[in-house]
Each structure stands twice: as structure tokens, then as C-alpha cells.
Amino acid sequence: MRARRRSFTTWPTSRRCTCSCPCGCDRSAARDPATVTDKPPQIRIGKLTLTNFRNYAALTARFDNGAVVLTGENGAGKTNLLEAISLFTPGRGLRRATYGDMTREGAAGGFALHAKLDWPDGPVEIGTGAGGAENGEAEAGRRVRINGAPARSADAMQEWLRVMWLTPAMDGLFTGPTADRRRFLDRLVLTIDPAHGRRALAYEKAMRGRNRLFAENARDRTWFAAIEAQMAETGTAIAAARAEMARLLSAMIERAPDGDIFPRADLALSGFVEEMVANLPAIEVEERFRDRLAAERERDRAAGRALEGPHRADLMVRHRPKNMPAALSSTGEQKALLVGIVLSHARLTGEMAGIAPVLLLDEIAAHFDHRRRAALFDILHDLNGQVFMTGTEPELFSAIADRAQFVSVSGGTLTAHTPV
Numbered sequence: 001m002r003a004r005r006r007s008f009t010t011w012p013t014s015r016r017c018t019c020s021c022p023c024g025c026d027r028s029a030a031r032d033p034a035t036v037t038d039k040p041p042q043i044r045i046g047k048l049t050l051t052n053f054r055n056y057a058a059l060t061a062r063f064d065n066g067a068v069v070l071t072g073e074n075g076a077g078k079t080n081l082l083e084a085i086s087l088f089t090p091g092r093g094l095r096r097a098t099y100g101d102m103t104r105e106g107a108a109g110g111f112a113l114h115a116k117l118d119w120p121d122g123p124v125e126i127g128t129g130a131g132g133a134e135n136g137e138a139e140a141g142r143r144v145r146i147n148g149a150p151a152r153s154a155d156a157m158q159e160w161l162r163v164m165w166l167t168p169a170m171d172g173l174f175t176g177p178t179a180d181r182r183r184f185l186d187r188l189v190l191t192i193d194p195a196h197g198r199r200a201l202a203y204e205k206a207m208r209g210r211n212r213l214f215a216e217n218a219r220d221r222t223w224f225a226a227i228e229a230q231m232a233e234t235g236t237a238i239a240a241a242r243a244e245m246a247r248l249l250s251a252m253i254e255r256a257p258d259g260d261i262f263p264r265a266d267l268a269l270s271g272f273v274e275e276m277v278a279n280l281p282a283i284e285v286e287e288r289f290r291d292r293l294a295a296e297r298e299r300d301r302a303a304g305r306a307l308e309g310p311h312r313a314d315l316m317v318r319h320r321p322k323n324m325p326a327a328l329s330s331t332g333e334q335k336a337l338l339v340g341i342v343l344s345h346a347r348l349t350g351e352m353a354g355i356a357p358v359l360l361l362d363e364i365a366a367h368f369d370h371r372r373r374a375a376l377f378d379i380l381h382d383l384n385g386q387v388f389m390t391g392t393e394p395e396l397f398s399a400i401a402d403r404a405q406f407v408s409v410s411g412g413t414l415t416a417h418t419p420v
């Protein structure tokens with residue numbers, strides 16, 4: 001299978017993704033073009049194994065359908081299962097918890113997760129795990145294996161699987177702190193462009209270095225200039241990637257066939273660097289950002305941190321039909337808006353990464369009436385990606401009774417059951 005690839009065209013060539021992934025770089029030459037279809041292929045998690053993860057001591061689950069409905073009482077372990085799947089991407093998963101918290105209470109040695117992916121040209125095995133701190137040592141970091149061989153970083157998983165999620169904790173995204181929207185935006189970027197995580201880490205490292213110099217009351221101009229050049233370079237790349245994502249996603253939202261069910265969103269970015277990126281070549285943005293950091297060094301010294309930069313950017317969303325900020329929309333409208341963004345992003349991922357993403361939709365059905373639920377299930381089916389949905393009552397999913405695998409979750413075990 002040859003992954004269909006498109007690159008983020010506005011980035012400077014030197015900052016384009018250079019990893020071996022299907023996001024716009026040189027991967028997949030060995031794949032068979034004969035299997036290319038109009039829709040991106042569904043990459044399905046066929047088998048999932050959890051060891052000492054949250055309330056699962058040892059679980060092996062098999063999924064034989066593109067739509068999986070997980071139902072069970074509160075506290076049964078539905079979200080824990082989604083969280084486990086969200087760890088087949090870089091980062092700390094959908095709860096952003098510590099590895100210690102993810103490890104089953106009382107278990108020594110951390111947790112382990114394993115997924116067998118059904119790729120069109122054969123199975124791919126991904127294993128990941130973390131934790132296992134002993135004698136008060138720092139928690140051990142994340143380990144990743146692909147087809148049995150250790151991977152250099154968690155980024156490697158993105159070559160084989162793209163995962164995006166929507167959880168009830170994100171219901172307040174438009175009204176909550178800027179940091180949550182920024183994180184959401186970065187997750188949207190990362191799902192399509194695996195290099196984004198490395199850029200963010202490099203920027204944060206440089207910024208922490210500068211903050212440390214402030215804390216030590218250092219005044220070495222050469223040292224500051226070197227760190228600020230790093231911040232400017234990586235910060236501009238971050239802002240450019242975000243701006244490109246906003247542009248591509250907006251174009252996809254425009255094309256969305258379901259705009260009347262899930263209202264179209266207008267997206268914009270605010271932030272010192274993000275706003276420059278929209279109007280100037282990257283090289284000039286980088287220079288201006290570097291100059292600004294130097295010029296505002298004393299202001300930042302007084303604050304103990306950088307007061308401007310991509311770490312302060314915001315994603316601004318408007319409800320187009322209502323022509324008002326998303327934050328002023330009703331709870332249901334905000335949820336519909338967010339679902340619309342995630343669906344358009346899933347389409348974009350399919351087009352750009354060449355594989356349909358796995359979607360994790362926690363308690364997705366609860367907010368919507370029957371008509372919207374039925375429409376959502378049709379759209380998800382059409383997207384062709386594997387989707388895991390949770391809910392306390394199977395009745396909420398009656399509209400896909402004949403198209404989904406229904407699984408009942410209880411106390412760390414899974415049982416297949418017949419839909420109602």
C-alpha cells in the first residue's frame with residue numbers, strides 16, 4: 001500500500017519533517033500502489049493486550065470491526081481502555097497522567113501495552129510500556145517496540161497508527177484555559193506531523209534554559225543570544241506548523257459534507273509569532289522573534305520567564321452559523337462544534353497521512369439527540385477509520401446496532417454482547 005502523502009508546503013525545506021513516516025516525507029516507496037483506494041485504508045487494532053494498566057491486571061481483547069462500542073457502569077474501565085489506546089502515540093495519552101498513576105495499584109514493574117495492527121499488507125505489532133521505579137528512583141521513561149525491535153522514540157509509532165480523541169474533559173475547551181486549547185491544537189498538528197513533538201520539546205528546553213539564566217541572574221549576552229536563537233528557530237517552526245494546520249483544517253471544514261449537523265467552525269490563531277507567520281516569510285519571523293526576545297530580556301527577567309512566544313498562543317474558534325465566539329455558544333453547540341472539528345481533522349489526517357486515524361470518543365453519545373447520534377455514526381462509518389466509543393447504556397448506540405462490535409466492560413474484564 002502506498003500511503004498518499006502531502007507535505008506542509010509553506011514550511012522552509014530545512015524544517016520539513018525528515019523522519020521515516022507517512023506525513024509528507026520519503027517513506028513508503030516499497031508499498032504497493034495497486035491497493036490505493038479513494039478512501040484512506042482503515043488501520044485497525046485487531047488485538048489489544050494490557051498488563052497492569054489502571055484497573056486491568058491482564059487483558060487480551062480482539063476487535064473485528066471498525067466500530068467498537070464499549071458500555072458499562074461508571075468506573076468499569078471504559079475510559080481506561082481508551083487511555084491505553086491513546087498511548088500508542090507520543091505523549092502521555094488522553095489523561096496526561098503520570099506513568100505511576102497509569103500503573104495498576106499495587107503492581108511493581110510498571111505497565112505494558114501491546115497492539116496488533118491490521119495493515120492492508122500485513123500485521124504490525126506495537127508494544128509500549130513505562131514505569132517501574134524502585135527504591136524511590138525516578139519513574140522509568142516510555143519504552144516502545146515496533147515488530148519486536150526497540151524504537152528510538154515514541155514518534156516511531158506514528159508511522160503505523162494515528163490516534164485522536166475526544167473526552168468529556170474537553171467539553172470546556174472553548175471556555176477553559178488557553179493552555180488546553182494550545183495543547184489541543186498541538187495534538188491536531190502532531191497527529192498529522194510527527195515531527196511537531198520534537199519541535200515543541202526543543203523549544204521548551206531552550207526556554208527552560210533561558211529561564212534558568214534569569215533565575216541565576218546571569219548576564220552573559222553570548223549565552224542568552226545562543227539560547228534565544230534556538231527559541232526563535234524552533235518557535236517559528238512551531239508557529240508555522242500550527243498556522244499551516246489551521247489553514248488546512250479550515251479548508252477541510254469548508255468541504256465538510258456534514259456542516260449542518262455539526263456546525264462549521266472558523267479557526268484563527270492568536271500569538272506574537274503565529275500572527276507574524278501568517279504574513280511574513282519564516283526566515284523574517286525567526287529574525288523578528290529573536291530580536292524581540294533580546295529586546296525584552298529585562299522585562300522577561302523581571303517576570304522570570306518569556307512573556308511572548310508560541311507557548312502563549314491561543315486557538316480561537318467561532319461558531320459560524322451563529323456568528324459568535326464558541327465560548328458564548330450553548331454546551332450542546334460547543335460539543336457539536338468540537339465534534340465537527342475532530343471529524344474534519346480525521347478527514348485531513350486520512351488525506352495527508354494516507355491512513356484513516358483511530359478515533360477514541362469517550363461518552364460521545366450522551367450529549368446528542370437521536371437524529372444527531374445517527375448522523376454521527378453514519379459520518380464515522382464513512383470516514384473509514386476504526387472508532388472506539390463509550391457509553392453507560394448500549395441503547396445510545398442502537399442506530400449502529402448492525403454495524404458495530406458491542407463489548408461490555410466490567411471490573412477490568414471485557415465481554416462481547418449483543419446490541420439492543
Ligand SMILES: Nc1ncnc2c1ncn2[C@@H]1O[C@H](COP(=O)(O)OP(=O)(O)OP(=O)(O)O)[C@@H](O)[C@H]1O
Nearest residue numbers: 054055074075076077078079080101102103104105
Ligand atoms: N492505577 C490504577 N490502578 C487500579 N485502578 C485504577 C487505577 N487508576 C484508576 N483506577 C480505577 O479504574 C476504574 C475505572 O475508571 P474509568 O475511568 O475507566 O471508568 P469508566 O468506565 O470510564 O467510568 P465512567 O463511566 O464513570 O466514566 C476506577 O474505578 C478507578 O478507581
